[in-house]
Amino acid sequence: MTSVRVGLGARSYDVLIEGGLIERAGALMAPLLPRGRTAVVCDSTVKALHGLQLEASLLAAGLTVDFVVVAPGEQTKSWDGLADVSDRLLALGLDRGDVITAFGGGVVGDLAGFAASIYKRGIDFIQIPTTLLAQVDSSVGGKTAIDTARGKNLIGAFHQPRLVLADLDVLATLPARELRAGYAEVIKYGMLGDASFFAWLEQQGGHVLDLKPEALEHAVARCVQMKAQIVGEDEREAAARALLNLGHTFGHALEAETGYGVALLHGEGVALGCAQAFRFSAALGHCTLEDARRVEKAIAAAGLPTRLSDAQGGPFAADRLIAHMGQDKKAEGGRLTFVLARAIGEAFVAKGVDSEAVRAFLLAEGATP
Secondary structure, eight states: OEEEEEOOGGGOEEEEEETTTGGGHHHHHGGGOTTSEEEEEEEHHHHHHHHHHHHHHHHHTTOEEEEEEEOSSGGGSSHHHHHHHHHHHHHHTOOTTSEEEEEESHHHHHHHHHHHHHGGGOOEEEEEEOSHHIIIIITSSOEEEEEETTEEEEEEEEOOOSEEEEEGGGGGGSOHHHHHHHHHHHHHHHHHHOHHHHHHHHHHHHHHHTTOHHHHHHHHHHHHHHHHHHHHHOTTSSSGGGGGGTTHHHHHHHHHHTTSSTTSOHHHHHHHHHHHHHHHHHHTTSSOHHHHHHHHHHHHHTTOOOSGGGSTTOOOBHHHHHHHHTTSTTOBTTBEEEEEEEETTEEEEEEEEOHHHHHHHHHHTTOBO
């Protein structure tokens, strides 16, 4: 088993990475449950696939467990979804000595984590991520949020989990499209800060997507190690943590324009956004066109979108995309902020980017006026 420590002083916690962790979840979680009780928030798909296994593990450890089951999909991560989950937690009578368990992908992790951050002014929670995207990214670092009509993840809180259990075996139940979407976050780490990892993925990415155990564990562990280091240095995204948003300004705008639905999954938006970020960087003279092409090739090799024409819901209007970008959390004083790159493995935060330059780039990319 790989164990990665997220170093945050008294709030430090471990991310455990291995197959079969759900079967051991009860024993691993019990020391963190002072009253021996947890409410497990999950969606109906995860409950059907893995709920009995987790429940058996928790009960075998002498724990009391209640399930709060929500509908799958990004639409659940909303004001209505937050109100529903919070009310159902209150109905269970959870107190501040109990623990919420987020059991699912990024949507459930964000929603349950945010609910935990505000429930009776904050209670502990544990993450058991069941998607590749959540295991390598959203379950680690304490970002929790919901979406609104004005943008993605604009209402939320930093609330760190007490433990993260990344069971690699559950990834075998993911649809192929979901697995590819998660891989977008894997390859993102190489693009933003580890050129050697990116090169390894160019050679071994197929084995990761085929869920070969050694390649999969190495990829997940490397991503978590990078994120843990960044979070330990910059928990609240004042500096280095913003680099983790590579591709997200473009990607979130496309997600907003397509309605946060199945037309464009979050990971697909990130993949397309990363390809655009490197092409935009090349257009501005920050990185070479060769690096931009290499990034595009690696993303396309995983079956992920790299061009606006690859995304459902087009054609996309440049001005509408820029309007969405103006709602991005990194925007300051009405000026756009992007994570761009000087080379593969060398991302940087570019503030005050001229919206006309972005518009010209999007038009060149095939957007409409």
